[in-house]
Amino acid sequence: MSVISQENVRGGSMFKDISADEEDTQPTEIESLCMNCYENGSTRLLLTKIPFFKEIIISSFSCTHCSWTNTEIQSAGRIQDQGICYTLKVQSKQDLDREVVKSDSATTRIPELDFEIPAFTQKGSLSTVEGLLDRAVAGLEQDQPARREAAPEVAEKIEEFIEKLKRLKDVEEEFTLVIEDPSGNSFVENPVAPQKDEALTVSRFKRTAQQDAQLGIKSDDDVEEEEKPGNDLETMRNEVLVFNTSCPECNAPASTNMKLVQIPHFKEVIIMATNCDECGHRTNEVKSGGATEDLGTKITLHVTDASDMTRDLLKSETCSIIIPELEFELGMAALGGKFTTLEGLLKDIKDLIVSKNPFLCGDSSSTDRVEKLKLFGEKIDKISAGEMDVHIVLDDPAGNSYLQNVYAPDPDPELTTEKYTRTFEQNEDLGLNDMKTEGYQE
Incomplete structure (x- = not known):
């Protein structure tokens, strides 16, 4: 080598x-x-x-x-900040052709068959949904000759189960494929991107201590350090904290700056910025400095002029982005937390969907898909230039997102803010249903 x-x-x-x-x-x-x-x-x-x-x-x-x-x-990249879970409703044979990246830390489940492939029992693979089924069948068939000799009844039951797995490829009935990866490095293709895929649900979750230990990213010393009392809040407001990290692009040593900032007419947020002197990569991330709000927030801006692009915007990790005129929806945590302008958010969306899309290059690209995504990029450019009249919706069930009102403290005629009660599913995604905040001494 x-x-x-x-x-x-x-x-x-x-x-x-x-x-x-x-x-x-x-x-x-x-x-x-x-x-x-x-x-x-x-x-x-x-x-x-x-x-x-x-x-x-x-x-x-x-x-x-x-x-x-x-x-x-x-x-070969870094473990992501959050785990990821893909839930795919396989409804036709076309769904079997979806490309899948499954890391070795991912758990694969088919609830209808009560079937599960635990994490770290298979090597990572770049395949399709059909390929995952074939691999599961091959794994079960591997030791069948020995089972028929030692335990014929067990071998017969496994053979029946193998036939059920094989029949899934005919898609006579809808079934569900779940890929849950605490490392966040697995992926299931959305063939209708940038539009929302009705058959595919993507959710992100915070890893448990056990999952962190399985991935080898935390030791007992790290856990003890986290349990120590933090710095005084006033100290954090008055200084920029610096801690060492690694560049997410080239993995060279870098430093991350963290600052607690008060946003006018909103609340305190934590801004973290990383600059790499080796490759020049820059990234920033925003975390809410307060608690989850009692009500969710839905912010709708009617974009009528190019000056709207200069509005300050805070997008939390739990915020979804919707552009109804483009039939576009970006789920929560897709871009992480950001403190930027509306123009900067649109640029990040274009980079994610068009510039950095792996299915636009190499052998995996198709003419129809390339043209569709390029047309979407052109529409984003028109919105940024103020040439297209659209509505941009920020839907945050945690209530921790913000879009600048340029007429503050007076009402903004183009900006609508709606408070709503979260559904049970939204509380479940935020981890609030199982959270106990009272009665600890009982």
């Missing part, structure tokens, strides 16, 4: 975008031992970037002696 300089590693150039036209995206081949016949085989490694999944390592092994092959995918 070729030696990679430290400069290339820091710059991230060792991870290439997939392209059939570039010679430097060819995989690296190394000789390795076949675990089936114990002869020497060949492993091909490809380090590549997929923007939605960060960096990944694709490996493929083949043995010329016994013809045994094996492929797997490993995440």
